[in-house]
Amino acid sequence: MKFFLDSADINEIKDALSFGILDGVTTNPSLIKEAVEREKSRGKKIDLDSYINNILKLCNGKPVSLEVVSSDYENMLREGKMLYKKFNKIAKNVYVKIPINPCLELECSNDMEGIRAIKKLSDEKIPVNCTLIFTPEQALLAAKAGAKFVSPFVGRVDDYLRETAHIKFNKSDYFPEEGWKDGKKILNDRGIVSGVELIREISEIFRKQKIQSEILAASIRNTRQIREVAIAGADIATIPFNVFSKIASHIKTAEGMQKFTKDIVPEYAKLFGTEIKK
Ligand code: G3P
Numbered sequence: 001m002k003f004f005l006d007s008a009d010i011n012e013i014k015d016a017l018s019f020g021i022l023d024g025v026t027t028n029p030s031l032i033k034e035a036v037e038r039e040k041s042r043g044k045k046i047d048l049d050s051y052i053n054n055i056l057k058l059c060n061g062k063p064v065s066l067e068v069v070s071s072d073y074e075n076m077l078r079e080g081k082m083l084y085k086k087f088n089k090i091a092k093n094v095y096v097k098i099p100i101n102p103c104l105e106l107e108c109s110n111d112m113e114g115i116r117a118i119k120k121l122s123d124e125k126i127p128v129n130c131t132l133i134f135t136p137e138q139a140l141l142a143a144k145a146g147a148k149f150v151s152p153f154v155g156r157v158d159d160y161l162r163e164t165a166h167i168k169f170n171k172s173d174y175f176p177e178e179g180w181k182d183g184k185k186i187l188n189d190r191g192i193v194s195g196v197e198l199i200r201e202i203s204e205i206f207r208k209q210k211i212q213s214e215i216l217a218a219s220i221r222n223t224r225q226i227r228e229v230a231i232a233g234a235d236i237a238t239i240p241f242n243v244f245s246k247i248a249s250h251i252k253t254a255e256g257m258q259k260f261t262k263d264i265v266p267e268y269a270k271l272f273g274t275e276i277k278k
Pocket of ligand 1 (some may be wrong): 026028031146153155156218219227238
């Protein structure tokens with residue numbers, strides 16, 4: 001499974017790249033807003049054009065998703081082409097992010113503007129990351145239209161299930177992949193009992209249907225979800241920096257380090273020319 005960073009913060013991106021294992025970056029308008037506000041709060045003026053340029057250069061060939069801002073076919077297509085033309089020449093790594101259904105009404109009818117835009121951009125060989133996926137059917141549709149990445153929102157599925165059952169929760173709380181028992185019933189949305197299950201179903205469908213689009217698990221809230229989406233068949237997990245920085249930690253790892261360090265004899269340390277402070 002590939003590891004992407006879900007961030008538009010250039011310092012976070014630099015840090016994550018320095019780990020040497022980062023495969024790509026995803027952004028969205030909310031993450032860009034956070035980055036812009038952070039720069040402003042430091043008294044800096046942000047020039048998004050060169051800011052994005054720098055991100056793309058830093059990522060040098062690793063995919064970076066940039067999202068359009070309109071919600072109708074013509075404008076999403078125009079913006080997608082513009083993003084690709086303007087920025088892809090920098091490091092050949094732009095993926096245009098298009099929502100599966102850009103309708104802004106909550107109770108929306110079947111809006112196919114996103115699908116039309118994905119199809120047209122894909123036909124023109126512009127790689128698309130289709131975002132805001134909440135059902136396997138939406139994922140199928142996005143893949144059919146040619147999206148290279150389909151992005152199911154794992155954490156937000158779990159949020160939605162708890163919200164509709166009026167259960168209080170914190171964003172990073174663990175949500176069981178096998179679902180949440182509310183009395184005798186398991187909470188579900190059209191048969192989907194958790195964000196991880198959504199990944200599992202999409203993965204099964206894509207395997208059976210021999211679909212090539214990659215499944216990019218988004219809206220990851222805790223480290224356990226990374227393991228679960230990997231088992232469920234995600235090709236990529238896009239991970240926020242605060243979760244990324246916890247993946248390597250375990251109390252017993254730290255305890256083990258303390259013990260091993262304590263046990264280093266001078267003869268062994270001398271082999272390396274290393275001085276161990278006790
Ligand atoms: O990749 C999508 C992501 O940025 C949304 O995350 O935590 O706001 O649901 P979240």
